[in-house]
Amino acid sequence: MDTGYRIIIADDHPLFRNALHLAVSQAINNAELQEVDSIAQLMQLLAEQGEVDLLLLDLKMPGASGFSALASLRHLYPDLAVVMVSATEEAAVVMQAMHFGAMGFIPKSTPLPMLVSALDAILAGDTWFPQGISLEQAGADNIAERLASLTPQQFKVLTMLSEGKLNKQIAYELAVSEATVKAHVTAIFRKLNVKNRTQAVIALSQTGEA
Structure with missing residues (x-):
């Protein structure tokens, strides 16, 4: 690619931020990565940063309640691609993420190789949700x-x-x-x-x- 992707990892757990950083680095070599550990830091960075290609957003972040952060981001930055990451894997939660406009949902239990594959698909413009969860469930x-x-x-x-x-x-x-x-x-x-x-x-x- 001619230019690298600009990606923000928003998670308040250092270990998982490191895991995501590693996965992104494996999925794409020339990504420009930045990390934040709160919604306040995230909003400040987005205001200063300009265009960002992808945001990996922890569902439970300081400064957010439920999907409030995702809903707010979709309103303020409708062109920003947001992927939720969460320790929760319940189908209802994944469906809510879909409804609020996330382009992916990655459980924190996802093995690294699958995480890399998910990011590959997302960065190519596709969506990625856990196996067995489909948008068809949202309605017919x-x-x-x-x-x-x-x-x-x-x-x-x-x-x-x-x-x-x-x-x-x-x-x-x-x-x-x-x-x-x-x-x-x-x-x-x-x-x-x-x-x-x-x-x-x-x-x-x-x-x-x-």
């Missing part, structure tokens, strides 16, 4: 209605995905950052109740739009 709305919920820009991105274009190509053609494209893709997955690009493109093709 009609596919046309789900497609209708997309914004014009999201629909444009989905069309480009169906043409086989990469995030970098889409970003260039739309004159936006690659991080913005990733955020659009994440929103598309969530709204269509799909887990990856292939399923999103299939959903589009079912309406005759692709």
Whole structure:
């Protein structure tokens, strides 16, 4: 890649911050990593930092209650890709993370090789949730209605995905950052109740739009 990813690890446990740091380093060689141990530090860093490609956010952080931090971040920084990390693995909690707009959920019990694979998928613009948890559980709305919920820009991105274009190509053609494209893709997955690009493109093709 021409430029490295800018990634923030937000966790108040030093040992797990170190584990995430190691996993990110293995998943991508030229990542610029920064670490914070509270929501206050995180908000200050985001305000100073500018564009960040990925935030790995502990569910239980000083200064946050439940999903309040995630909800606030999605409101303040809608283009920021957020992945939740947690000692909790309950399906209901994972589903809540999906609903609040996380593009992934990584249990702290995840083995390092799987953690690396998860980060690889996420940095490529895909989502990653524990096996057995699917967005289909969130509801079974009609596919046309789900497609209708997309914004014009999201629909444009989905069309480009169906043409086989990469995030970098889409970003260039739309004159936006690659991080913005990733955020659009994440929103598309969530709204269509799909887990990856292939399923999103299939959903589009079912309406005759692709």
